[in-house]
Amino acid sequence: MAAQPDDRPCPDAATLREAIASGDPMRAMPALATLREFPEDQTETVVVPLLLLGAEQEAFLVRSLSCSGLGVRRSEAGWALLERLLRNDEDANVRAEAANSLASYGVERAWPLLRDSFAADNAWLVRCSILSALAEQPGIDPAWLLELGQLAIEDGDGTVRVGGAEILGRLVREQAADVVGSQARALLQPLQQDTDHRVVAAALNGLQGS
Structure with missing residues (x-):
C-alpha cells in the first residue's frame, strides 16, 4: 500500500x-x-x-x-x-x-x-x-533462527519440516565457525532419514554448506 x-x-x-x-x-x-x-x-x-x-x-x-x-x-x-x-x-x-x-x-x-x-x-x-x-x-539473532528451525523440524507436516531444514541449512552456511552452526548441523543430520523426500533434499542441501 x-x-x-x-x-x-x-x-x-x-x-x-x-x-x-x-x-x-x-x-x-x-x-x-x-x-x-x-x-x-x-x-x-x-x-x-x-x-x-x-x-x-x-x-x-x-x-x-x-x-x-x-x-x-x-x-x-x-x-x-x-x-x-x-x-x-x-x-x-x-x-x-x-x-x-x-x-x-x-x-x-x-x-x-x-x-x-x-x-x-x-x-x-x-x-x-x-x-x-x-x-x-x-x-x-541466529540463536532465534536455531530455536525456530528446531521447532519446525519436529512438526508432523513435511512442508513445515522443509522450512525448518532450510533455516538450519542457512545457519550451517552463515554460522559455520560458531556454535550455532554446529548445532544446526547436528539437527540436520538425522533429517537425511526423514520420511518426506523433500525434507531429505533440504537437509542434504543444507549439509553441503558444512
Missing part, C-alpha cells in the same frame, strides 16, 4: 467505509485495495481506521487483506489488532497474514509473539508464514 504517486484526488473515505462494512467481499476487497491511493499523511486518520474496520468483517478474505494492509501502514492500533487476530482468529489464512504483517514491525518486537504463536498454532499455513517472515529478516 504505497502512497499515492500522483496528484489525483483521493477516493471518498465515506464511500469506502460503506463498501468495506457492507458484508460483500466483492465490494469490500476493491475498497481496501483502493486505500493504497491515500498518501502517508492520511495513514492514521483515514487508512488505518478503514483497515481496522476491514479486519473485523466476517469474510476471511476481507480480514486477510486488511491484515496485509496493516503490515504496510503500520500503527500501534494495527499492531494490537494483528496480535489479537494472530492469537484468536478462527481462520488460518487470517492468522498467517497477521503473522506476516507483525514481522514487518521489526524482528526484535515481533519475535517473542511469533515464536509463541509458532509453538501454539498447529496450522501448517501459519507456521510456514512465520518461518518465511522471520527467515527474511536480515538482522535476526
Whole structure:
C-alpha cells in the first residue's frame, strides 16, 4: 500500500467505509485495495481506521487483506489488532497474514509473539508464514533462527519440516565457525532419514554448506 504517486484526488473515505462494512467481499476487497491511493499523511486518520474496520468483517478474505494492509501502514492500533487476530482468529489464512504483517514491525518486537504463536498454532499455513517472515529478516539473532528451525523440524507436516531444514541449512552456511552452526548441523543430520523426500533434499542441501 504505497502512497499515492500522483496528484489525483483521493477516493471518498465515506464511500469506502460503506463498501468495506457492507458484508460483500466483492465490494469490500476493491475498497481496501483502493486505500493504497491515500498518501502517508492520511495513514492514521483515514487508512488505518478503514483497515481496522476491514479486519473485523466476517469474510476471511476481507480480514486477510486488511491484515496485509496493516503490515504496510503500520500503527500501534494495527499492531494490537494483528496480535489479537494472530492469537484468536478462527481462520488460518487470517492468522498467517497477521503473522506476516507483525514481522514487518521489526524482528526484535515481533519475535517473542511469533515464536509463541509458532509453538501454539498447529496450522501448517501459519507456521510456514512465520518461518518465511522471520527467515527474511536480515538482522535476526541466529540463536532465534536455531530455536525456530528446531521447532519446525519436529512438526508432523513435511512442508513445515522443509522450512525448518532450510533455516538450519542457512545457519550451517552463515554460522559455520560458531556454535550455532554446529548445532544446526547436528539437527540436520538425522533429517537425511526423514520420511518426506523433500525434507531429505533440504537437509542434504543444507549439509553441503558444512
